[in-house]
Amino acid sequence: MQNPQYNQQMEFFIDMQRCIGCHACEMACAECETNGQESMIHIHYVERAVSVQTTVQVCMHCEDPVCANVCPADAITKDDFGVVHTANTSRCIGCSNCVLACPFGVPKKEEKAELMMKCNMCYDRTSAGKKPMCATVCPSQALFYGTREEIEKLRPNSTPVSKFLFGQEEVNTKVNIMMPKGSTELRIHP
Amino acid sequence: MAKLPTSVDSIIDQFGPHKAYTPKEGFQGVHEPDKLVKTHCCFCGMQCGIQLKVKDNKVAGFEPWMEFPFNEGRLCPKGVQRYLQNNHPDRILHPYKRVEGKGFEQTSWEDAMSKTVSEIQRIQNSHGRDAFAMLSGVSLTNEKSYMVGKFARVALKTKNLDYNGRLCMVSAGAGNKKAFGLDRISNSWADLKHAEVIIIAGTNVSETFPTLTHYIWQARDNGAKLIVIDPRVTPIARTADLHLPVRPGGDSALFGAMLKILVDNDWLDHEFIDQHTSGFQESIDAVKDYDLAWAEEKTGIEAAKIQQAAEWWGKAKTSFLLHARGIEHHTKGVDNVLSCINLVLATGRIGKPYCGYGTITGQGNGQGGREHGHKCDQLPGNRDITNPEHRQYIADVWGIDEKELPGKGLSAYEIIEAIHRGEIKGLITICFNPLVSLPNNNFVREALEKLEYYVAIDFFLNETARHADLILPGSLHEEEEGTVTTAEGRVVKINQAITPPGEARKDSEILIELAQRLGVGDKFAYDKAEDVFNELRVASKGGTADYFGITYEKIEKNMGVFWPCPSEDHPGTPRLWEDRKFKTPDGKAHFNPVSYRDPAEVVDKEYPVVMTTGRVVSQYLSGTQTRRIGKLLDQYPEPLLEIHPKLAYQYGIKDGDQVIVKTRRGEATFPAQIVETIREDTVFIPYHWGGKHSANQLTIGTLDPISKIPEFKVCACQLIPTGKMASVQIKETAYQSF
Numbered sequence: 001m002q003n004p005q006y007n008q009q010m011e012f013f014i015d016m017q018r019c020i021g022c023h024a025c026e027m028a029c030a031e032c033e034t035n036g037q038e039s040m041i042h043i044h045y046v047e048r049a050v051s052v053q054t055t056v057q058v059c060m061h062c063e064d065p066v067c068a069n070v071c072p073a074d075a076i077t078k079d080d081f082g083v084v085h086t087a088n089t090s091r092c093i094g095c096s097n098c099v100l101a102c103p104f105g106v107p108k109k110e111e112k113a114e115l116m117m118k119c120n121m122c123y124d125r126t127s128a129g130k131k132p133m134c135a136t137v138c139p140s141q142a143l144f145y146g147t148r149e150e151i152e153k154l155r156p157n158s159t160p161v162s163k164f165l166f167g168q169e170e171v172n173t174k175v176n177i178m179m180p181k182g183s184t185e186l187r188i189h190p
Numbered sequence: 191m192a193k194l195p196t197s198v199d200s201i202i203d204q205f206g207p208h209k210a211y212t213p214k215e216g217f218q219g220v221h222e223p224d225k226l227v228k229t230h231c232c233f234c235g236m237q238c239g240i241q242l243k244v245k246d247n248k249v250a251g252f253e254p255w256m257e258f259p260f261n262e263g264r265l266c267p268k269g270v271q272r273y274l275q276n277n278h279p280d281r282i283l284h285p286y287k288r289v290e291g292k293g294f295e296q297t298s299w300e301d302a303m304s305k306t307v308s309e310i311q312r313i314q315n316s317h318g319r320d321a322f323a324m325l326s327g328v329s330l331t332n333e334k335s336y337m338v339g340k341f342a343r344v345a346l347k348t349k350n351l352d353y354n355g356r357l358c359m360v361s362a363g364a365g366n367k368k369a370f371g372l373d374r375i376s377n378s379w380a381d382l383k384h385a386e387v388i389i390i391a392g393t394n395v396s397e398t399f400p401t402l403t404h405y406i407w408q409a410r411d412n413g414a415k416l417i418v419i420d421p422r423v424t425p426i427a428r429t430a431d432l433h434l435p436v437r438p439g440g441d442s443a444l445f446g447a448m449l450k451i452l453v454d455n456d457w458l459d460h461e462f463i464d465q466h467t468s469g470f471q472e473s474i475d476a477v478k479d480y481d482l483a484w485a486e487e488k489t490g491i492e493a494a495k496i497q498q499a500a501e502w503w504g505k506a507k508t509s510f511l512l513h514a515r516g517i518e519h520h521t522k523g524v525d526n527v528l529s530c531i532n533l534v535l536a537t538g539r540i541g542k543p544y545c546g547y548g549t550i551t552g553q554g555n556g557q558g559g560r561e562h563g564h565k566c567d568q569l570p571g572n573r574d575i576t577n578p579e580h581r582q583y584i585a586d587v588w589g590i591d592e593k594e595l596p597g598k599g600l601s602a603y604e605i606i607e608a609i610h611r612g613e614i615k616g617l618i619t620i621c622f623n624p625l626v627s628l629p630n631n632n633f634v635r636e637a638l639e640k641l642e643y644y645v646a647i648d649f650f651l652n653e654t655a656r657h658a659d660l661i662l663p664g665s666l667h668e669e670e671e672g673t674v675t676t677a678e679g680r681v682v683k684i685n686q687a688i689t690p691p692g693e694a695r696k697d698s699e700i701l702i703e704l705a706q707r708l709g710v711g712d713k714f715a716y717d718k719a720e721d722v723f724n725e726l727r728v729a730s731k732g733g734t735a736d737y738f739g740i741t742y743e744k745i746e747k748n749m750g751v752f753w754p755c756p757s758e759d760h761p762g763t764p765r766l767w768e769d770r771k772f773k774t775p776d777g778k779a780h781f782n783p784v785s786y787r788d789p790a791e792v793v794d795k796e797y798p799v800v801m802t803t804g805r806v807v808s809q810y811l812s813g814t815q816t817r818r819i820g821k822l823l824d825q826y827p828e829p830l831l832e833i834h835p836k837l838a839y840q841y842g843i844k845d846g847d848q849v850i851v852k853t854r855r856g857e858a859t860f861p862a863q864i865v866e867t868i869r870e871d872t873v874f875i876p877y878h879w880g881g882k883h884s885a886n887q888l889t890i891g892t893l894d895p896i897s898k899i900p901e902f903k904v905c906a907c908q909l910i911p912t913g914k915m916a917s918v919q920i921k922e923t924a925y926q927s928f
Contacts, residue, residue: 017429018403018407018429020396020397020400020403020425020426020807021425021807022266022267022396022397022400022425022807022808023267023807023808023825024265024266024267024269024270024400026267027267027270027271027821028265028270030212030821031212031216031251031252031270033216033221036214036215037211037212037213037214037216048863048865049835049845049864049865049866050865050866050867051423051428051866051867052423052424052425052428052867053428054425131263133254136254136256136263136264137254137263137264137265137269137270138264139261139264139265139266139396139400139401139403139404140396140400140403140404140407141264141404141407154408154411155411156411157411
């Protein structure tokens with residue numbers, strides 16, 4: 001184990017109903033040394049004309065990451081803790097396969113740098129026993145980093161879900177989303 | 191001469207606002223800071239704990255402060271970006287003097303100080319002491335607020351001192367003093383956690399106090415029902431159990447009708463009412479005719495929703511009622527507050543665990559700043575400047591003759607009116623930008639232009655200070671030690687991270703030198719902020735806002751102390767009224783009868799649409815600080831006119847069209863944002879911008895008769911569609927206030 005402080009009990013939970021669209025997560029994410037003032041998490045209105053509902057778009061850290069599978073340069077890797085790392089800059093060829101393949105629309109190609117960039121779960125912080133920056137600052141705690149026991153105790157009306165069905169395709173992720181109590185999966189109809 | 195010395199464009203070139211961004215690689219040394227300084231955010235009343243990274247006497251970044259109990263590292267976007275001010279290119283680094291036709295030219299501190307003093311003396315000798323006024327603000331620490339109050343009365347010897355809290359918490363303060371004899375939220379935020387019902391009235395919590403959202407959700411996780419009263423579906427209202435979309439101005443009708451429902455159903459705490467309150471019968475008599483049909487008409491809220499809210503509130507065992515500017519910025523702001531308090535008292539749910547009530551104080555030190563004497567009618571410890579005993583006590587603390595202590599002065603907007611009438615000739619401001627933040631600001635501009643001499647102390651040149659004769663460069667929040675009192679009444683420590691850059695000075699040093707030159711240096715013999723605080727402790731002793739038992743050491747050790755704290759062995763008071771000993775003369779909590787009355791301006795054929803104003807999450811107040819931070823501006827670059835699709839359709843307005851909004855005060859053009867999240871009869875404009883984009887060109891300057899707060903939240907307007915889309919250039923430069 002390279003990082004004895006990395007606590008594998010800690011998980012990332014997203015609760016869209018709590019999101020207030022303030023963008024604190026984006027601004028805090030951009031502060032990271034490796035992000036060069038770009039955010040790896042994105043907040044968007046769903047449809048501002050009818051609602052102030054916003055969504056959180058961040059790497060879900062798939063168990064079987066499609067982005068890594070389709071990468072012709074083997075630039076994207078998943079580590080022993082299940083964290084899918086942003087493309088290795090010396091390998092990435094800027095082909096955008098990952099951008100097109102990700103079911104959650106997460107990776108962005110940094111056009112100027114010709115590099116794919118995405119969230120690596122604040123590896124510098126989480127490997128040192130801290131929370132990721134976005135979940136640290138999130139004022140409504142729509143983004144929560146903690147153990148499963150903690151969130152189940154704190155939020156008895158919701159259930160963490162990490163299984164997504166895109167038509168026939170099942171995707172399991174390290175990141176959880178909070179759904180109504182008793183939910184087991186999120187089915188996205190084709 | 192308080193007219194602009196040159197074109198606004200050339201002033202903007204020199205002093206901004208300009209957008210600042212962090213360099214891609216971060217500020218130099220951000221990854222190896224010399225130190226991390228534990229302090230607080232400089233913006234709202236939550237006063238979130240934050241650590242500033244300091245390298246070579248510059249703030250280079252931030253690190254969350256996980257241990258501070260209120261926010262445990264949580265921050266809003268303004269908090270994340272706050273560190274950009276110290277490195278900002280717009281920072282005023284030297285004293286400047288106005289030169290007609292040229293703009294502002296650097297001057298020396300010596301010349302600036304002597305000119306300030308000679309102008310004060312000239313104006314006061316020719317027109318009387320009160321012809322020189324001071325306007326202050328509550329982004330200042332307790333120490334500076336206290337010092338400003340003393341400076342105006344002891345050094346300037348003027349009665350005309352007031353502050354920007356006049357646009358913020360004064361209706362709540364006046365209401366709380368009437369009902370409880372004391373002006374503070376009754377509970378700490380911790381008491382939200384197990385409240386069964388939470389009412390938030392006129393407070394866009396998630397955009398103006400984002401970190402408080404977590405506490406409301408904690409309560410909801412524990413089963414609380416959330417009732418939100420707001421003309422708009424704000425982010426916190428979106429998921430509320432009940433949203434009451436009140437028509438602006440209808441608040442006291444709603445609360446009056448709810449009180450009647452409580453009475454009709456006997457959802458009352460008779461024991462509490464009988465033993466600990468007065469005025470109940472008069473208060474219920476005042477609402478006896480406020481039935482649901484009447485309330486529906488006055489408030490624009492469906493009767494069934496009003497009934498539901500009253501039933502949830504009436505039947506709850508624990509509850510918390512919070513309000514903010516939405517019900518307070520009215521000509522009946524105090525009435526609205528009192529009608530909320532009546533609901534709390536009728537159900538007896540105060541002074542007990544998870545039973546709370548209060549205003550959410552808006553400004554960073556809105557609580558502490560309103561207690562220690564830079565209000566026109568107040569002395570430290572929340573004492574009354576018209577009360578002979580209070581005057582004598584403070585005169586003794588200050589070492590002056592009580593007869594020398596000025597009396598009650600004019601409130602903030604009244605000071606502007608007196609300048610306009612020519613009665614006040616000179617002005618010194620610190621931490622206040624009335625040209626953006628006061629209503630009917632074309633009138634405010636006319637007043638400023640009539641001043642004979644105007645001195646502005648600030649760290650950035652705000653829109654008002656463009657009119658100054660002299661600019662004195664002051665200090666940022668992180669450049670001076672002190673304390674602030676958060677919205678929950680917790681006194682916390684602001685730690686100095688860096689020294690002021692260039693020739694800028696600590697605000698306190700500027701005030702002390704001016705006091706010395708005005709001949710009262712012996713009354714301002716402070717070596718450090720703690721000396722001021724220790725004097726404030728004595729000055730507040732025995733007052734309702736009693737800080738005597740609070741020391742710097744105690745604050746640091748306990749991560750804040752809740753006042754009242756009358757002695758050093760006292761632990762502080764997170765929850766008020768557990769002893770049921772209210773601070774009113776008879777020791778009881780007072781019901782106050784509230785009869786509904788209309789706003790100052792109601793819609794008519796000529797001005798048929800209700801206009802209201804408010805804030806967005808990425809900006810703070812008049813924008814002096816936040817309209818200089820690139821990412822905050824990019825998030826919401828210019829003020830938009832929120833309008834319901836049905837109203838937009840009536841006028842043929844399409845999304846993004848430029849719409850002229852006209853009131854009896856003026857007109858301005860805003861792009862339409864067509865949204866279903868607002869009442870059909872109401873439009874909303876955020877007020878953080880100046881110049882042509884200022885919503886306060888349109889708002890009305892009519893004041894609450896008691897609190898003197900202006901009616902920002904309701905006026906009548908016309909909408910005139912132009913059929914044209916806004917140009918990108920306008921959007922990109924709106925922040926500059928040309």
